[in-house]
Amino acid sequence: MPSDSGILRFAGVAWRAGRGLFVVSATTIVLSAAAPVGAVVGIGQVVAGVVRGESARAVVWAVVAAGCLLVQWLAAALQRAAATALGERVDAVLQHDLMRAVSAPSGVRHLEDPATAQLVEVGRDTLRADWARPGRLASTIGGLATGRVVLVASGIILGGFRWWLGAGLLVAGVWAAYEDKVASRTEAGHHYGATESARRMRYFNDLGTTPPAAKEIRLFGLPEYVAARHGETWTQTMERVLSRPGRRPLVATAALGVVVLAGIVLVVREASAGRLSAGATATYVQTFLIALAGIQQSSWTGLQTELALATLRRYDEALKAVATAPAGRGTGPATALPARAIAFHNVSFAYPASDHEVLRNLDLVIPAGESLAIVGANGAGKTSLVKLVCGLYEPTRGTITVDDADLADLDLEDWRRRLAVVFQQPLRLPMSAYDNVRFGRADGVPDAAVERAGATDVIDALPNGWDTILSTEFDGGVELSGGEWQRLGLARALYAVQQGASVLILDEPAAHLDARSEAELYRRFLELTSGLSTILISHRFSTVRQASSIVVLDEGRVIEQGSHEELLELDGSYARMFRLQAARFGEPA
């Protein structure tokens, strides 16, 4: 049964998440089940003692029964606390495992494969859905197990009266529990069948309520549209989720009711006829009652259990899909690379799930210690080229070498420590300004890097200086402008250089600045980073012209290469683009 293997899988994670809590939870489950049974037997003995006039015996059994009820109460309280704590830990362990699995592959290709991306998203989503988190199993399995143990114990006790009554109760109870499980699993399936529309619903909700989209939604007059789409999607989702319950669970429950009623009638008739003692009568009648309570408890937790198990299955599928993505295989050290050059040898590249070659038979040498600018129209493949240098994707054909080593053979972590990269939209961490600049590199003093990046005034203006959180979603946090973030991004790269990086990659890092500021910034950058290998992507020729060598990319191929002057003299594509920009912005040739 898949749910049983799911429960074993859950038990494995729970054991890993907290052995002490696991043991406490398991113990309290046993106590919660045993205590009511003990109380029933005790009360039967109390009645027997009273009827026979054996008061001492009645008192002792009354104390035993009260003790059992007390244990039941304490065990339930302890079980709730332990199961809640264990459940939280289980969810944390699962989330960490997913995060580790997603970031284990050295590239990002697996995140762009639509099937994998969707599974990973489902894995993430389902852990967010409070009612269906796998950690909930810590509580629900307790309820289920207690109910089942009480049912079996009740069957055994009643078997002492009439064996077939005990067996009948067990059979009817197991049947009712089974039908309930099937119905719960079907309902859980409906919930998961509706995962995609539930996700769409959340998307519309976010669109209507969170800051990133707030401006456009209002300016384009979309609030009503977004609310209406949310409403429609809600209806579609609920049509799937809220299906009518089937008849079989009702029939099974009715059969159980018949067994219980018939059993009680039989017990009372035997007692009235003087064939059953008062103590035994009390015990048997109560046994029926706790059996019913146990079955009700199992049924109550059944749906939650099936939902959480379905989540765990989805989660495991996501984990398996990610695990098929290759981890970095290279082990070669990159410590002193590159000393001579990074070179592309006949490299072609297409993104996952696409046949379109973004780079085609590309040959390019990027000499170490020099600056190289890459220019080209939108979509020419400039950023893709840089992503290959970073090892985020592997070429579809051809090789990239760093000095004599194939990039694929290098230890990618080591290689990436050699790189300082600034993308057009630098990552905005909702953390302190210090963490944003330091960004995973060893602790150090980033003031010099910040000054060189022209970002000192950004830090000085922050209310808590370096400690200010750069997000208004947190208390005391502030939001920076696009240009300010770019300056911090540049400071981050210069700090990485300070900490040992030797290849500086700037992918339109200053697009928020005006052309003159960008050119001035880059001039300073080149001075400060002379001796480093620099790859610069920019659409501004006042910046590009400062590089020692310029490459023109067109549809994934190098069509021209040389210094600014050489390319002007060639009078080709570069010269045409340069003259066009110079004419519009008064650029000196």
Ligand SMILES: Nc1ncnc2c1ncn2[C@@H]1O[C@H](COP(=O)(O)OP(=O)(O)OP(=O)(O)O)[C@@H](O)[C@H]1O
């Ligand atoms: N993750 C991706 N998946 C699929 N295709 C992509 C992906 N990223 C980029 N592309 C496609 O690859 C081509 C080259 O994109 P790239 O970003 O390298 O161009 P670019 O020269 O840097 O452009 P721009 O000057 O506009 O930044 C484009 O056609 C783009 O649509």
